Amino acid sequence: MKTSIATVSLSGMLPSKLTAIAAAGFDGFELFENDLLYFDGAPGTVRSMACDLGLEIYLYQPFRDFEGVSAAQLQQNLERARRKFDVMHALGVGTMLVCSNVSPQVIRDDALAIDQLGALAELARQSDVRIAYEALAWGAYVNSYKHAWHLVQAVGSPYLGLGLDSFHTLSIGDDLDMLAQIPGDKLAFMQVADAPVRKMDVLEWSRHYRCLPGQGELDVTGFVATALAAGYCGPLSLEIFNDGFRAAPAELTARDGLRSLRFLESQARDALASAANTEAAGTLAPLPPAPASAxxxxxxxxxxxxxxxxxxxxxxxxxxxxxxxxxxxxxxxxxxxxxxxxxxxxxxxxxxxxxxxxxxxxxxxxxxxxxxxxxxxxxxxxxxxxxxxxxxxxxxxxxxxxxxxxxxxxxxxxxxxxxxxxxxxxxxTDFDGPTEAGPIVGVDHVTLSVPGDTLDSWVLFFRAAFGFVAEHSVVLHDPFGQIQSKAIRSRDGTVRIVLNASVDPRTIHSETISAYKGSGLSHVAFRTTDIAFAIRRLEDDGVPMLRIAQSYYNDIAARFNLDDAFVNVLRKHNILYDRDVNGEEFLHAYTEQVDHRFFFELVERRGAYDGYGAPNAAVRLAAQATHRG
Amino acid sequence: MKTSIATVSLSGMLPSKLTAIAAAGFDGFELFENDLLYFDGAPGTVRSMACDLGLEIYLYQPFRDFEGVSAAQLQQNLERARRKFDVMHALGVGTMLVCSNVSPQVIRDDALAIDQLGALAELARQSDVRIAYEALAWGAYVNSYKHAWHLVQAVGSPYLGLGLDSFHTLSIGDDLDMLAQIPGDKLAFMQVADAPVRKMDVLEWSRHYRCLPGQGELDVTGFVATALAAGYCGPLSLEIFNDGFRAAPAELTARDGLRSLRFLESQARDALASAANTEAAGTLAPLPPAPASAxxxxxxxxxxxxxxxxxxxxxxxxxxxxxxxxxxxxxxxxxxxxxxxxxxxxxxxxxxxxxxxxxxxxxxxxxxxxxxxxxxxxxxxxxxxxxxxxxxxxxxxxxxxxxxxxxxxxxxxxxxxxxxxxxxxxxxTDFDGPTEAGPIVGVDHVTLSVPGDTLDSWVLFFRAAFGFVAEHSVVLHDPFGQIQSKAIRSRDGTVRIVLNASVDPRTIHSETISAYKGSGLSHVAFRTTDIAFAIRRLEDDGVPMLRIAQSYYNDIAARFNLDDAFVNVLRKHNILYDRDVNGEEFLHAYTEQVDHRFFFELVERRGAYDGYGAPNAAVRLAAQATHRG
Structure with a gap:
């Protein structure tokens, strides 16, 4: 598929954005109107720049609050559209995105909206451009692709198609049944964006927390596969509003952006192939398969x-x-x-x-x-x-x-x-391995401390390059700030990596405690079958374990209703305890720090406990802060 | 009033938190249970530390998910409470905060909750401690102070009172009518927190965005005045969950915290005095009055x-x-x-x-x-x-x-x-002033660029020290990140200061463009009565004005339906234009940069336009990025 990205997804000024887009290898881009507004040059200059860089301008966006208005306002809106069509001709772009009206004054009347969108389609016909009409998730009246499709279908003009955006559909939990039925030639454009699942106002969520496909938790693959099965044959275009991307170097975002599209395309191909839709799958570029196990x-x-x-x-x-x-x-x-x-x-x-x-x-x-x-x-x-x-x-x-x-x-x-x-x-030295079996079975997981502004890049790296799967992020409380923690594992679950990133840059640059690194600490966790036995052995051999505050043991005794003898074993060996909703248990303990940024952990998983003892992370971080002195 | 702060409001470990609390001058604190849990020492040691620092422990918190449970769970919960009471005796603290149950499994039955809270009150009586029962805004069944008071009143025990929290009441828009009627001796504790108004899940809002009274937009003063009028006579205690405070040095947060309480107390005093409640006002410490005009x-x-x-x-x-x-x-x-x-x-x-x-x-x-x-x-x-x-x-x-x-x-x-x-x-030189009147009337406003992590401190400074008023924050788009902008003005509206802070630290440390400072730019805006005339004069005298992209003028012509002659004047002089909902107009233009972090602005306010042309900020920031080269 052709690849595209909206200029609003990148930081900087238009010329440097286009350079970054071309350098990353995109086929083209969506021109966000403000980027043209801030550019001190004519639309024709932008056209030449794009042409020189080998980029096509796929879309001009956004055109707002068009439909569901008074007759007088309609005339103004049509005049506004006519001016934009002139700009589009100068730019050499054939499609304009029209977003559903968000004004509280919108007139809630399908017949009126169909009439007015029809007038717009007629104007588009005269100007030989095409409209992609998109339902915003927070549209005042039209807020689902189904409603937008109902209007587009009723207008029945080849100059008016449906604009799709994975976020607007997936964020409101809409199903894809109707999407599968829409004729492909009516799907005028498809924007893709992922997002972490957040409980918040959908507009705020969209404006600040979108991320690249593969970095979030929405089923963007299913969305894209459905649209492709329906016959969509335009570009796959990223439209990512993200606070971090607004400040990140455009080159890095663009490079990850293209990776996310290649990954998405291959996943959509796999999804279509599993659904035995070989025709649609055949139009998509595959990637060499990710390892099934690792x-x-x-x-x-x-x-x-x-x-x-x-x-x-x-x-x-x-x-x-x-x-x-x-x-x-x-x-x-x-x-x-x-x-x-x-x-x-x-x-x-x-x-x-x-x-x-x-x-x-x-x-x-x-x-x-x-x-x-x-x-x-x-x-x-x-x-x-x-x-x-x-x-x-x-x-x-x-x-x-x-x-x-x-x-x-x-x-x-x-x-x-x-x-x-x-x-x-x-x-x-000894190819047959150690003569005596020690208390360590192997590596359980590795925790990598990464800078907060690279966490999304890391997630994409593991997911796209190795086909690993990611879990929902959790927030850990460090005494000097918060840590966002994201667990990743190989598809078979054998390799486990936890990515920890400080939310506030002050957490890793705190001057309060010398050499304090917050989430700057990485560690390797070794699996044991009997952690108390293992720690006794290791302590005998001189491994210093991180001392845990005694109040912790009073608390878990009460919280989990543990018997005294068991708690005494935990207490004696500074072992932390967690139990999941199914009653499966996790016992873990930490060594003192090896140096200012590294330590080891020992874990014992009982039954099918599948996490990392996240409720105890704050206890560990506090103990480390205490004993760092 | 006695002043207090919850230890959860500060970064660091318990000993350094208490040192910061004492150094700031608080009378005491609420001990957040996790801080005890992470402290490697006995409760008696905490008691001694507090005593040595001259601090009283006013509250032990939080105790969760007590009421509305099965009979078996009740016995466990009472046992859990009994253990906490033992800890409280060792700490020397007399009141425990019990939060309303947030479990989806809560039994929604007032009679049951009253019975169970009665059992807790009886246990508290036996242990000679007091319970402050608080409705969390996201409580599964009890989520308003009114509901909590209904239960507390029905129990009717002197060992069970109501715990108040300004955030939990103001965030859900609850009215204060019933609060005014509650007997003062039933108000067991009062926590105060402010917050910016945000459209989001109330739990997320509370956990991450609370701020000090005076830094946000809730009517904390009205809340406190009402509780005092009702006869509350306990301490005024800050409980601030704030992502920034978690990473900020505890000393700074504590110092601003005490300031916010002194300011709040004086405001509550003024409110009570205006309501002719001289008795309640008399119990509060005044501050010397802030200037009425400046x-x-x-x-x-x-x-x-x-x-x-x-x-x-x-x-x-x-x-x-x-x-x-x-x-x-x-x-x-x-x-x-x-x-x-x-x-x-x-x-x-x-x-x-x-x-x-x-x-x-x-x-x-x-x-x-x-x-x-x-x-x-x-x-x-x-x-x-x-x-x-x-x-x-x-x-x-x-x-x-x-x-x-x-x-x-x-x-x-x-x-x-x-x-x-x-x-x-x-x-x-010339005491009678300039011989010829120039085009500048005076200073309209000053824009200060401040580091993002000091914005709240600045807001409190202007509000508390000078009695200035703050407007709702707006987000400005810089090509290299976002800027949070907060306008402040003197009570009479004459002095206007705009605080701009980069949201992402990369915005002011970007290496993409050398010497780029993002919101690091400050400026002084001069008022004119005729900006076009002023710019003609100043350009004649060699003042270089910031060139604005030409597309901007096509856009505002269409957006505001401006006539061509007027747009041509704006375009010729690089003047930006805004119009408010009442049709009042704002014309403004910028000089080129004086150095890497400073420039001047010229403004003309027409009619009662009261803002700062925020919709044009992105245009200005983009033009500065362009011409910085």
Whole structure:
């Protein structure tokens, strides 16, 4: 499909917006009228700029409060439309978006609206332009695509079609049954936008919280698939009103925007194919398939000499064994249970550059999947860059995708009867694994602290590049601000990543407590089968656990009606407790901080508990603030 | 009245919260249970800390979902309450807040709720504590103070009173008639919070957007006055859930918090006094009265040699005359019409320190009022610092109040038959004023760019210290983000100040365009009686006006149905146009930027137009972004 974006979705002035749109690879754009108004040049100049950049102008928008008015007002509105049609001719754009009237004075009369839209269609015919009539979710009288379609159908002019917008339909929970029945040639334009589900006034929601398809929680795929099945054959166009995007660099938004459309198109294709609509599916571009399942192969830390010593001590206390050294690099492999951790001390590598900026931090993760080349191709098609590292003789060339913070996600497969990645690349100490099983089973999840203004980019990255699924965001209370937390997992549920972002920039830049980083803390959570047993073992080995305030235990005893002996075990080992609505339990505990931005967690999932102990996050954050001193 | 604040209103850990509360001068606090939970120490330790700081613990809160439950649940809830009462005894706090049940499973039966609250009151009697039962605005069954009072009254126990919260009542638009009738001894506690009016879910509104009394738009004064008239005699306690406060330093929030309570108390006193309730008014502490009227006496810029030359050139082109030099300082007075501008080049003064940080900027403003000493005393009582400058022989000692950014607001009076401030402090060039009247009448308004996280502090400053009134905020669209704009004016409407704050910190730190400052731009708007005439004069004198995009004029011609000749005048002089719902008109134009953060505006108000041309702000911001290059 042709790809398009409304200029209102981007920050900056019109020329730089168009440059960003073209650089991202869109086919064209919707011109938001204010962008023309603020541009100090003639419409013809905009036409030339677009032409020079290879961009088509698909739509001129918005034209407001046209229908359901008095006869005198109609004449003024038609005159206003005529002037816009002149501008459109100068711009070289064929379609104008007309939004349903939002004035409280609107005359609530379908026959009148049909007459007036008919007059507009006739004017459009004379000017050889086309109208896309769109129902705003907060339209004063017409506020659903069904009502708008009723009017458009009644007018019956080829110069008046329906304008679709996924947000306006999905935000009010409207069904898509009628959409499937509308003739494709009557669907004049389709705008797409996603949004997180919020309980708020729909106008405010639309104006400030829209996001790119794949970043939110609306079924944009179902909406688009339905319109395509009905025969829509215009461009797929982003119209995103988002407070963050208004301040973000246009280049980044445009690049993510095109990714979101490619992802959306492939998802719509899959949806149509599953519905056996091969004809409609055939018009859409596929992406190489996302991995059906994924496993966390290893986590890689960038270290200098100090960090290497610190982390090695921590890992040894946590029962990790030094299992190998890389054949050609200063890279060490540690393993415990199914958890593999790599310390990369290689100078002049991507890792060392990463370390310079971030302190002790994850510089790479590896997903074990079935078809790494296919997945890498998918990421490339979505505009994500691949990293090509130096590869020694006989070492494996493992593709890696660059994440929004330039950390790497390696894509690894292991074939039967072939050497494993570790065998290829490492001198292994003891290939048969640790002689004694430790208390850690493997990695449960990884929590990444990301800047607030990149959270949406991260969500799109995991969803689009790897086909991961995202959960509803939760807000965590840090003593110095709020943290938005979004959990992501692989489709099979095996890889779990939690993204934490400070809502207020002051939270991570607080000067109140030196080196305080708020959500700047990342951590790795290890799974255990018996957390109390594990902590006893680890404490014996010198792992310092984060002390939890004693009042917490009085509170959970009362809140969950727990027996004293059990609470005493939790209290003794500083274990936090959560129980879900089905009675499934989660026990977890934290180590003290490894450095100013990193720590470990131990978890025990009982039964089908599926979360991360979010109700306890504030307790943990407060304990960290207390013991940071 | 005793002053109190809920610990949940402040950032940080409990010990630092209490230190901030004591330092600000509160009498006591409400202990939010989570703060105790996160504190790694016994309740007795909190009691000692509070005692050492001279703070009383007025309330333990919140206790949730007590009433309207099954018999079995009631027993659990009573047991839970009993445990809390034990904690309260250890803390030394006598009152517990019980919030109305928010569970969808609540049993909607008054008789049952009365029985169960009666059982709680009986338990409270046995433990010698008191319950304040509060209706949450989103309570599942009980959601108004009227309903809560019906239950409390029916129980009829001295151990069960009504908990009031201004937000819960005002947010749902409830009237106060019944409140006035409740016996004072049944009003167990009163929490106060203000909020901007927002169209959103009341729970979300309450949790994220509350602000200090005086910073929002609810009639908190009327609420408090009614409760006091009814005989409430407990503390006035702030409970502010605010995303910004969660990340702000606790000391600043606490200091503004106490100011807001002093201001609220004095306003409630005035309200009761006007209602001839001298008895209730007599229990409240007054503030020295705010000035009934104010005029802008002068604006003072901090300048170094370069800035002095730049501004002098600009002022001379704008028709200002150099009217005097300060008797003892390197300070120059310029005047044009009723506008006075002072350039302060004094080294080692507050102004020079100010200039170092801000570039060309307003370092002081002077309000001409009737009783400067009284107004200064008022500001002092509210905890605002006064500035005492160096005063030469025979010069006037003018009190000045420090604003949130440490700029000064001088308070000046002029008495008949006494030398004016200018006569006292300046060698005047020409005391009789300019020989020829220029096109500028005086200052219309001043727009201050303030950091987003200080906007609420600024609003409170103007409202509390000077008794100014605030208008509803509007959002302005900058090409690189959004700006929240709040207009403030003196009670008589003469002094007008507009506060602009970038919503997203990236807007003022954008690296896209070098030296781009978003809302970082401040400006002074001069009033004219004929803006086209004024601009012709000023352009002749070399004042460069900001060029407006030509499309703007086509748009307003169509939008307002303006005649061509008029539009041509606007277009020729780059004048922007607005018209209000009553047909009153506003014409305004901007100069090019004086430096990277300052410019001038010229305005002509026709008839009773009362705004600032907000619909044109985006046009101005876009033009500035364009011509900044």
């Amino acid at each position: 496993d966390l192969q290893f986590l890689e830390f960038a270290v200098d000499a100090n960090a290497s010593a610190t982390l090695t001590t921590w890992l040894e206390k946590l029962g990790f064994l030094r299992m190998g050294r890389h054949r050609s690099k200063d890279v060490t492999l540690f393993q415990h249970g199914r958890a593999s951790i790599i310390l990369n001390a290689e100078p002049d590598s991507f890792a060392s550059a990463f370390f310079m900026h971030h302190g002790v931090s994850l510089c790479a993760s590896a997903f074990r999947i079935d078809s790494p080349q296919e997945a890498a191709m998918r990421a490339t098609k979505l505009g994500y860059a691949l990293y090509e590292g130096r590869v020694g003789p006989n070492e494996r060339n493992v593709p890696a995708v660059l994440a929004p913070d330039s950390s790497l996600f390696y894509l690894v497969d292991e074939l039967p009867d072939a050497p494993t990645l570790y065998e290829s690349d490492f001198h292994l | 005029d802008l006496q002068f604006l003072e810029f901090a300048v170094d040699a370069n800035a002095s030359a730049t501004l002098t050139t600009w002022l001379e082109k704008l028709g200002f005359l150099r009217m005097g030099r300060h008797r003892s300082k390197d300070v120059t007075l310029f005047q044009h019409g009723r506008a006075s501008i002072i350039l302060n080049a004094e080294p080692d003064s507050f102004a020079s320190a100010f200039f170092m940080h801000h570039g060309v900027s307003l370092c002081a403003s002077a309000f001409r009022i009737d009783s400067p000493q009284e107004a200064a005393m008022r500001a002092t009582k509210l905890g605002y610092a006064l500035y005492e400058g160096r005063v030469g022989p025979n010069e006037r000692n003018v009190p000045a109040v420090l604003a949130p950014d440490s700029s000064l607001f001088y308070l000046v009076d002029e008495l008949p038959d006494a030398p004016t401030l200018y006569e006292s402090d300046f060698h005047l």
